Amino acid sequence: MSLSITRRTAALGAVSASLAACGSPAAVAFPAPASRQFPTDFIWGCATSAFQIEGALGEDGRGQSIWDVFPREAIADRSDASTANDSYHRFGEDTALLADAGLKAYRFSIAWPRIMPVGAGAVNQAGIDYYAGLADACLGRGITPYATLFHWDLPLALQATGGWTSRDTAQRFADYAAEIGARLGGRIKHFVILNEPSVHVFAGHVLGIHAPGLKDASLIGPVTHHQNLAQGLAIQALRAAQSDLAIGTTLAVTPSRAARGWPFLNDRAADGFDAVWNRAYLDPLFKGEYPKAARDFVEASVREGDMDIIRQPLDFLGVNYYAPAYLRFDPSSDARIALGEPPGGVELDAFGRHIDPSGLWQLLQRVREQYGNPRVLITENGCSDPFSTGPAVTDDRFRIDYLRRHLEAVKSAMEAGSQVGGYFHWTLVDNWEWAEGYRSKFGLVAQDRASGARTEKASYAWFKALAESGALPA
């Protein structure tokens, strides 16, 4: 199992193993669910994103995105996403796989550069037609489409004018949202505005391990605020275009825990990380203000009226969960914060992520207790399989165990009062996993790289049984 420095293990500076040996309590205790039966209206689905699955980057008038030009040398296996799952052509197969698994919802993302090749101005009708066809393929199979408007593939032309560092990008995003609402809102009724804006800030603009590959901590403020502003403007634009939509946004709400070693200092580090990673998105959305600790970063970008735009009522909050973060004080970094290693003895997946279902329970508890208990959809959760070759790829008991344990946490949080309405597994087919290339495999379905042929894994059958019965196996 390789433990390369990924976006999860690298946030906010260099990773040092120096305090790792000390460890920290692995998990927060949570009660086992009293019943393993999910409600009959619970939504079971899968999640994907355009750039990770579509391929066909040069087809039908699509413009380039920031990921099209991200250097292959920065990708673990030197691959690119020019083919990926070829879902641009094979979405019929994908939607059939979803339907055969009894899934009732599909979260995909719309590639902004397919709709507006240079991020502004004329709409590319072929792009609209593609997503209309995808939505129809879903609807024809009884699957509700959930479309994410921005899953990190910013039109390249907008990066040339500053990307998310520029306030103007927020307005361009609202224009794009208005076009989507007007042209696709008749078919697609569920929208997720942003995907994990904090990951886009840090991986893309501070650490440079994602597109646009910038390494400048001074961008945290503008990129955070302009995404928040864009989200508010886009919600308004969608609602103005079509009145019967269910709109949410997806945050990587990550439990932030102090690594053991320096209790007081590491607690401060965990709180600082929490402010810029979690509260800088949750607080503006639900409370109309930035947390005090994030104000120094964002205040230069905030203009009068912005906070009212950002604080929009949501039909649901999307949360993605993979692992908690362990933080430590780091005197050598500008931010004085670095990620500490997870405590010794914890399980890691092939992506280097700590496997800890209690983090999911903890974040649901937090949203329930601190943010008014909104309706929540788990818009991503899953794991990268450590077995990249051989029969274990499809006999993926590791994934089944991961899902079972995380869904126990979900059910337990629901019994405590969390309003969780659905769960979207990340992901359907093994795909192109950003800086990890094809090395990370998160799918319920394997893909032959040469032919593109899909093979269902054991987890696919397991998830199907769950989606059809709502009963979580012991």
Ligand code: FCB
């Ligand atoms: C999430 C991303 C998704 C995928 C999974 C593994 O952070 O939203 O695109 O990379 O991680």
